[in-house]
Amino acid sequence: MIVTRFAPSPTGRLHLGHAHSALLGHRRARDAGGRFLLRIEDIDGTRCRPEFVDGILEDLAWVGLDWDGEVRRQSQRMADYRRGLDRLETSGLLYPCFCTRTEIKAEIERSGAAPHGPDGPLYPGTCRALDEPERRARIAAGRPHALRLDMARARAAAGYLHWHDRRLGDRAAEPERFGDVVLGRKEMPASYHLAVTLDDALQGVTLVTRGEDLLASTDVHRLLQALLGLPTPAYEHHSLIVDAEGRRLAKRDAAPTLAALRQAGRSPADVRAMAGFPD
Ligand code: GLU
Numbered sequence: 570m571i572v573t574r575f576a577p578s579p580t581g582r583l584h585l586g587h588a589h590s591a592l593l594g595h596r597r598a599r600d601a602g603g604r605f606l607l608r609i610e611d612i613d614g615t616r617c618r619p620e621f622v623d624g625i626l627e628d629l630a631w632v633g634l635d636w637d638g639e640v641r642r643q644s645q646r647m648a649d650y651r652r653g654l655d656r657l658e659t660s661g662l663l664y665p666c667f668c669t670r671t672e673i674k675a676e677i678e679r680s681g682a683a684p685h686g687p688d689g690p691l692y693p694g695t696c697r698a699l700d701e702p703e704r705r706a707r708i709a710a711g712r713p714h715a716l717r718l719d720m721a722r723a724r725a726a727a728g729y730l731h732w733h734d735r736r737l738g739d740r741a742a743e744p745e746r747f748g749d750v751v752l753g754r755k756e757m758p759a760s761y762h763l764a765v766t767l768d769d770a771l772q773g774v775t776l777v778t779r780g781e782d783l784l785a786s787t788d789v790h791r792l793l794q795a796l797l798g799l800p801t802p803a804y805e806h807h808s809l810i811v812d813a814e815g816r817r818l819a820k821r822d823a824a825p826t827l828a829a830l831r832q833a834g835r836s837p838a839d840v841r842a843m844a845g846f847p848d
Contacts, residue, residue, distance in 0.1 A: 571603030
């Protein structure tokens with residue numbers, strides 16, 4: 570059975586780009602007699618707000634979407650992520666990183682030519698070089714630390730990896746482009762990459778539909794699936810919808826929200842059509 574999901578972060582109201590993503594996931598599930606799930610990705614306490622969760626549910630229902638089962642809230646699933654981290658830690662693939670953002674920036678500036686990945690400059694590896702007694706001493710002293718994936722080791726453990734995108738075909742995974750990604754943040758035992766990978770597996774998602782702005786991230790998710798012994802779903806990364814002037818309707822842009830369109834008198838059918846799904 571096909572299981573898809575829509576997984577918004579409650580950092581604002583939904584806009585047309587979100588509607589496109591949600592409608593696509595819903596369509597793929599319903600066309601196949603499958604399940605469409607909703608997950609709220611609210612692990613980032615500094616950016617997510619509870620009132621946006623209600624707004625998301627309201628906007629989705631208004632636009633005509635229904636979902637199956639309970640809404641999964643990432644903020645309530647920390648134990649799942651902790652278990653995933655423990656497993657990777659036991660395999661010796663994680664290391665504690667005590668660096669602050671400022672220290673990382675300074676180190677990158679010092680080194681001159683820091684390689685860039687899809688999310689910006691790569692972590693220069695400062696804490697990877699710490700020896701075990703030093704790590705233990707810092708942890709014992711209560712120094713806050715994130716947990717990073719030792720990408721070179723992880724890559725060597727996993728070997729060649731690929732995944733399939735329904736629109737883009739077979740893709741070789743190149744997670745090394747991200748460097749030593751953070752999997753456990755200083756303030757919580759999770760990060761986007763870890764939570765999304767575990768959730769998709771735990772929820773039995775078989776087809777991940779999402780925007781192609783997350784295409785590169787899938788390489789990291791594929792690696793985590795291999796390391797954690799999780800199944801690999803199929804993917805469909807859709808192109809990002811643009812407005813009449815060709816501007817991306819991405820979340821960072823000032824795209825009209827569904828709430829604003831509704832207030833301006835647009836009907837759900839109008840909005841579905843604007844989001845690329847005319848009835
Ligand atoms: N929560 C992510 C976002 O709103 C989407 C994650 C995903 O679909 O994998 O951008």
